[in-house]
Amino acid sequence: MRFEEILKDEPAYRIKQAKQAVFKDLADNWQTVTTLPLAWREKLEKEASLKINCEIFEDKKQSAAKALIILEDGNKIETVLIRHAAGRQTVCVSSQVGCPLGCKFCATGKLGFKRNLSAQKIVNQLIVWNRFLKSQGTDKRVTNVVFMGMGEPFLNYEQVISAIQIIHDPDGFNLGARRFSISTVGITEGIEKLGKEKLQINLAISLHAPTDALRQKLIPINKKYPLHKIFRAVDNYLVKTKRRVMFEYLMIKGVNDSLKEARELVKLMRHSLYLVNLIVYNPTQNFQASTRTTVQRFKEYLKSHGVAVTERYRFGREIEAACGQLALKAN
Numbered sequence: 001m002r003f004e005e006i007l008k009d010e011p012a013y014r015i016k017q018a019k020q021a022v023f024k025d026l027a028d029n030w031q032t033v034t035t036l037p038l039a040w041r042e043k044l045e046k047e048a049s050l051k052i053n054c055e056i057f058e059d060k061k062q063s064a065a066k067a068l069i070i071l072e073d074g075n076k077i078e079t080v081l082i083r084h085a086a087g088r089q090t091v092c093v094s095s096q097v098g099c100p101l102g103c104k105f106c107a108t109g110k111l112g113f114k115r116n117l118s119a120q121k122i123v124n125q126l127i128v129w130n131r132f133l134k135s136q137g138t139d140k141r142v143t144n145v146v147f148m149g150m151g152e153p154f155l156n157y158e159q160v161i162s163a164i165q166i167i168h169d170p171d172g173f174n175l176g177a178r179r180f181s182i183s184t185v186g187i188t189e190g191i192e193k194l195g196k197e198k199l200q201i202n203l204a205i206s207l208h209a210p211t212d213a214l215r216q217k218l219i220p221i222n223k224k225y226p227l228h229k230i231f232r233a234v235d236n237y238l239v240k241t242k243r244r245v246m247f248e249y250l251m252i253k254g255v256n257d258s259l260k261e262a263r264e265l266v267k268l269m270r271h272s273l274y275l276v277n278l279i280v281y282n283p284t285q286n287f288q289a290s291t292r293t294t295v296q297r298f299k300e301y302l303k304s305h306g307v308a309v310t311e312r313y314r315f316g317r318e319i320e321a322a323c324g325q326l327a328l329k330a331n
Ligand code: SF4
Pocket: 099, 100, 101, 102, 103, 106, 107, 108, 109, 110, 149, 150, 151, 152, 185, 324
């Protein structure tokens, strides 16, 4: 974080005080951090301002909220807070401005790629939500982080891992490693690297189609990373981590939701640590969501063939806040 660079030659307790202010007290102005001497407060305010320029949109049920963050260069990114009834507060973070991969069903993909986000800009997304929760008078804070917002996290691997380390740090937000999930379309180099990380971070694969022929139509990068390569990398990850891997499957009407696809999917799900997560698609111009009946039929088919399957409830639809489908519509 920028403030740490500025304070790097100061005694360790100064950095601790600054971290306390940023991550625990959620200060948004260094002038209020009276544990620091005035001269430092002024320097930090000038060179490492805590101001984050953003606008927040909440859905009516207050079960989800979306923040549009405006970066210093004018680029915009989105992050989503999902407030589960059981108390979990999951944040979906962006790792890039736009995305170079152009998946056909994804609104972010249509924006094209602008640039990678630094670790600080990723961490700022959590700061936004913890400040938001604090402003609501609750002592709840973000409990889970999913890299499923704008961008492909494994195309910005180093910054994503640095951000996780900052958030995981006991002097940061102190979130356990298992509270993080990285979702990838299948960048195999990233999957292999993640398996070697000391932190036990969850892996999710955005599968969305059970055959290369169909997947290539939806996810152009499948040409470079076809299913057999992805599954080989996932299996290596499993050998090293013994951790469950989630396969995300957007249910898109008439595209990937028939029993034919369910049968193909069963063939791929041959490991007891594989789990399919069905997600009802957030409709866009080109694609529609599968019907409730179709999703149920698909789910039952998988279950009856021994596949572990869950279904993600559609959060935040009215504020266009579907993770992995972010589009900056709030502009
Ligand atoms: S689905 Fe993910 S990888 Fe594909 S274009 Fe959208 S943000 Fe990029």
